[in-house]
Amino acid sequence: MAGIESYAVYVPSGRLVRAAIGETLGTPRGRGARPVASYDEDSTTLAVAAVRRAVVSARDIDGSLWFATSRPAYLEKSNAATVATAGGLPEGCAAYDVGGALRGGAGALRAGLAEGSAVVVASDLRYALPGSVDESEGADASAGFVVGPQAVAELVASVSITRELLERWREPGETRTHTWEDRFGAEEYVPLGQRALDDVLDRCEIKSEDLRKVVISTPHSRTGAALQKKFSAEQGDLGAVADLGYAGAADLGVGLVAAFEAAAPGDLVLAMSVVDGADAFVFRMTERHRPGGSGLETLGTSTAEISYADFLTWRGLLPREPARRPALKPPVPPASLRASGWKFGFVAGRCRECEYRNLPPRRVCLRCNARDSSEPEPMIDVPAYVATLTDDWLSESVQLPAKVAAVDFEGGGRFEFELADAAGRTVNPGDPVVPTFRVAGVADNKVRNYIWKVRPHREGGC
Amino acid sequence: MGTHALRNPVAIVGMACTEFGEHWDLSVDDLLIEATHGAVDSVPGLDLQQVDAFWLGVMTSGVSGLTLTRPLGLAHKPVTRVENMCATGSEAFRNACYAVSSGAYDVVMAVGGEKLKDAGYSGLEMPSVPNDGTPPVLSAPAMYSMIVPAYARRYGLSEARIKEAMTHIAWKNHANGALNPRAQFRKVMSKETIASAPALAGNLSLFDCSGVADGGAAAVVVRAEDALKYTDRPLYVHALALDAGAGTGRNDSDYDYSDLAESRLSAEAAYAQAGITDPATEISLAEVHDCFTPTELVLMEELGLSERGEAWRDVLDGRYDRLGTLPVNVDGGLKSFGHPIGASGLRMLFEMWLQFRGEAGDRQVPTPGFGLVQNQGGSPGDLVSAVTIVSSRAPVT
Numbered sequence: 001m002a003g004i005e006s007y008a009v010y011v012p013s014g015r016l017v018r019a020a021i022g023e024t025l026g027t028p029r030g031r032g033a034r035p036v037a038s039y040d041e042d043s044t045t046l047a048v049a050a051v052r053r054a055v056v057s058a059r060d061i062d063g064s065l066w067f068a069t070s071r072p073a074y075l076e077k078s079n080a081a082t083v084a085t086a087g088g089l090p091e092g093c094a095a096y097d098v099g100g101a102l103r104g105g106a107g108a109l110r111a112g113l114a115e116g117s118a119v120v121v122a123s124d125l126r127y128a129l130p131g132s133v134d135e136s137e138g139a140d141a142s143a144g145f146v147v148g149p150q151a152v153a154e155l156v157a158s159v160s161i162t163r164e165l166l167e168r169w170r171e172p173g174e175t176r177t178h179t180w181e182d183r184f185g186a187e188e189y190v191p192l193g194q195r196a197l198d199d200v201l202d203r204c205e206i207k208s209e210d211l212r213k214v215v216i217s218t219p220h221s222r223t224g225a226a227l228q229k230k231f232s233a234e235q236g237d238l239g240a241v242a243d244l245g246y247a248g249a250a251d252l253g254v255g256l257v258a259a260f261e262a263a264a265p266g267d268l269v270l271a272m273s274v275v276d277g278a279d280a281f282v283f284r285m286t287e288r289h290r291p292g293g294s295g296l297e298t299l300g301t302s303t304a305e306i307s308y309a310d311f312l313t314w315r316g317l318l319p320r321e322p323a324r325r326p327a328l329k330p331p332v333p334p335a336s337l338r339a340s341g342w343k344f345g346f347v348a349g350r351c352r353e354c355e356y357r358n359l360p361p362r363r364v365c366l367r368c369n370a371r372d373s374s375e376p377e378p379m380i381d382v383p384a385y386v387a388t389l390t391d392d393w394l395s396e397s398v399q400l401p402a403k404v405a406a407v408d409f410e411g412g413g414r415f416e417f418e419l420a421d422a423a424g425r426t427v428n429p430g431d432p433v434v435p436t437f438r439v440a441g442v443a444d445n446k447v448r449n450y451i452w453k454v455r456p457h458r459e460g461g462c
Numbered sequence: 463m464g465t466h467a468l469r470n471p472v473a474i475v476g477m478a479c480t481e482f483g484e485h486w487d488l489s490v491d492d493l494l495i496e497a498t499h500g501a502v503d504s505v506p507g508l509d510l511q512q513v514d515a516f517w518l519g520v521m522t523s524g525v526s527g528l529t530l531t532r533p534l535g536l537a538h539k540p541v542t543r544v545e546n547m548c549a550t551g552s553e554a555f556r557n558a559c560y561a562v563s564s565g566a567y568d569v570v571m572a573v574g575g576e577k578l579k580d581a582g583y584s585g586l587e588m589p590s591v592p593n594d595g596t597p598p599v600l601s602a603p604a605m606y607s608m609i610v611p612a613y614a615r616r617y618g619l620s621e622a623r624i625k626e627a628m629t630h631i632a633w634k635n636h637a638n639g640a641l642n643p644r645a646q647f648r649k650v651m652s653k654e655t656i657a658s659a660p661a662l663a664g665n666l667s668l669f670d671c672s673g674v675a676d677g678g679a680a681a682v683v684v685r686a687e688d689a690l691k692y693t694d695r696p697l698y699v700h701a702l703a704l705d706a707g708a709g710t711g712r713n714d715s716d717y718d719y720s721d722l723a724e725s726r727l728s729a730e731a732a733y734a735q736a737g738i739t740d741p742a743t744e745i746s747l748a749e750v751h752d753c754f755t756p757t758e759l760v761l762m763e764e765l766g767l768s769e770r771g772e773a774w775r776d777v778l779d780g781r782y783d784r785l786g787t788l789p790v791n792v793d794g795g796l797k798s799f800g801h802p803i804g805a806s807g808l809r810m811l812f813e814m815w816l817q818f819r820g821e822a823g824d825r826q827v828p829t830p831g832f833g834l835v836q837n838q839g840g841s842p843g844d845l846v847s848a849v850t851i852v853s854s855r856a857p858v859t
Binding site (some may be wrong): 324358366388416417418440 | 594609662
């Protein structure tokens with residue numbers, strides 16, 4: 001039976017301490033900290049990180065990629081295509097955007113499960129006007145799933161109910177999300193959730209107490225709290241994930257990964273999304289299930305505190321006087337297309353004659369001058385180390401100083417990268433780094449320059 | 463196959479150099495007119511129309527030979543625009559020399575100029591072809607700052623010790639520039655001020671970086687056999703060398719950022735042409751490409767003026783000071799004379815012109831041997847370097 005073969009989350013290392021918002025705005029101080037995508041991350045790069053972690057073997061993917069987010073990086077142009085290419089998926093993988101609505105996260109999962117073999121990924125950046133609930137209680141994150149017959153979590157049943165309900169809305173490109181009165185949402189959503197829950201349990205012919213873990217995902221916190229009361233504290237305990245905040249279209253997936261990680265073979269897991277209706281999925285963990293390696297390991301470690309000023313700046317909510325620099329030059333589409341394997345796939349060229357890896361691939365090997373001897377060489381899993389580095393206060397980067405490192409790859413190959421997630425961190429020659437797909441910059445013509453960078457190796461995670 | 467000295471040697475018989483600086487009141491046309499007419503005027507009896515051909519070096523201030531002919535109103539002359547990054551000025555000169563040496567022309571001119579301060583930025587905006595957005599984007603100071611930790615590792619030195627030598631170089635070049643009425647920065651800076659400036663990239667602060675300037679310079683070149691018809695003190699050319707690397711260092715895990723091989727190889731080629739076997743003693747003064755202070759430090763070794771790993775000590779001992787045994791960048795160098803790209807190589811030659819003619823005023827140093835001009839473009843691992851050797855003695859052919 002089709003189900004989830006592998007899964008992963010990606011949670012950026014940045015953390016905004018909620019109390020910092022209150023201190024700045026003179027409002028009550030929240031508790032804990034929320035994950036913050038870096039200045040060079042967007043919904044597409046977050047999704048790539050989850051796909052790269054979730055997909056164990058891209059060659060075995062025989063289906064579509066379904067990508068959901070409420071903050072698509074582009075409209076008209078497919079972001080799913082970027083996620084598929086940078087995620088290392090084969091060209092035969094159909095890639096589709098499920099963009100705009102928060103419910104897309106559940107929709108992408110349902111589409112992938114219905115297809116029977118697919119990659120499902122959802123990502124989101126949660127921010128709104130300063131002082132909003134979405135700002136303090138939101139989380140930037142992504143979750144990815146590989147759907148197929150060799151399931152570690154097989155789908156037992158699912159239920160979906162659609163309701164035309166204007167409880168929250170945001171215009172494309174706008175920062176602010178509008179909401180209606182809180183009680184209105186609760187009175188509509190709680191019964192909807194209950195109905196979906198009852199229906200799905202009926203279809204499984206199980207009782208709620210048979211569930212090992214329960215994930216309730218909703219932007220409407222009062223609804224979430226009410227529905228959680230239907231279950232025991234232990235059923236609803238998702239560990240550290242519970243403190244992250246609501247991750248938008250990715251929220252259901254992030255919760256589901258946490259539930260899977262806490263479950264054992266034979267356990268039943270319920271995941272329910274309550275927004276614009278309700279979607280409920282019940283999974284049974286199979287004997288193939290082995291927890292670990294999902295990306296949740298990094299949640300409690302390797303985080304870096306981000307100031308409220310940086311958070312606002314990165315999200316474009318605190319316009320700052322730019323440095324006196326020439327305008328960013330955008331990459332041009334034909335050159336990006338020609339270099340797609342390198343630019344999006346992080347595929348170098350290995351010389352057949354001397355074995356040296358050329359980053360980027362070259363017609364003429366830089367070591368031995370052999371001509372047209374290059375074989376594609378994926379670099380994503382090749383161990384890499386800082387050879388030397390410098391701080392560049394004159395960089396085009398958003399965050400100064402940019403740390404720029406010459407990075408050597410085990411077995412040969414060097415490239416100079418801007419280090420991601422390195423602000424405030426001490427990085428030394430010899431330190432291990434890992435590739436990460438990021439946005440180098442956005443030019444005046446709105447072209448987003450996606451490139452591979454490297455970031456310091458995070459303990460406990462890849 | 464082989465690289466040789468010119469079979470028909472050439473000589474500079476007239477030169478000019480504008481003041482370098484932020485010339486808000488001068489266009490590139492003004493700078494080229496001043497340099498060109500200044501060079502012609504420096505040769506008694508020479509008229510612009512008597513110059514048979516021109517080589518114009520500009521990197522960002524114009525394209526084609528028309529960039530020179532339009533402002534000059536110069537019609538129907540062979541005028542070639544050349545560009546080789548920051549070595550553009552030397553390239554204009556080298557090609558002009560070959561043309562007159564070949565016998566194709568009798569009198570030629572190399573002109574270099576740049577108008578950078580109309581860009582509105584303190585740094586240099588490099589022209590770039592549209593690309594896929596993946597080439598690393600480092601500022602020039604960041605690229606050159608990579609030299610410091612690499613050199614420290616290579617010779618087991620502390621970066622603090624290297625910074626001490628870098629500060630000495632900045633101090634020296636500022637002190638030299640203070641004596642030069644054409645220099646962009648004419649103020650002596652204390653080592654304390656230099657060392658305490660905030661970082662721009664790695665270990666480089668403001669005073670470790672050359673200034674971006676407007677300026678122009680030009681040279682009139684004839685065959686050596688004709689030189690004394692134009693001046694009683696020509697500056698003879700003993701060697702012209704250029705080395706363009708493969709530009710692969712930054713993608714080669716064997717590359718060490720303190721290695722400026724193109725500078726070394728261009729110098730070796732030039733020394734062979736000039737018959738120099740011991741540059742450290744045969745060269746009397748040098749103008750080298752001090753775009754950043756660690757560049758000058760490493761160049762002392764690449765050019766064979768200091769032993770490997772000893773340049774920092776020679777610098778701190780004052781060997782390259784104006785009153786040292788081998789003065790380097792007596793005119794202030796790129797550091798304080800300023801760096802209008804297309805003009806810089808010719809500006810370096812202009813100091814040789816003054817020094818070997820005894821016209822350098824307060825900066826005058828003895829010139830018993832050869833003069834070395836080294837001018838480069840690019841960054842460590844991705845470099846072109848030009849070396850020119852001159853003296854007041856005619857080459858022996």
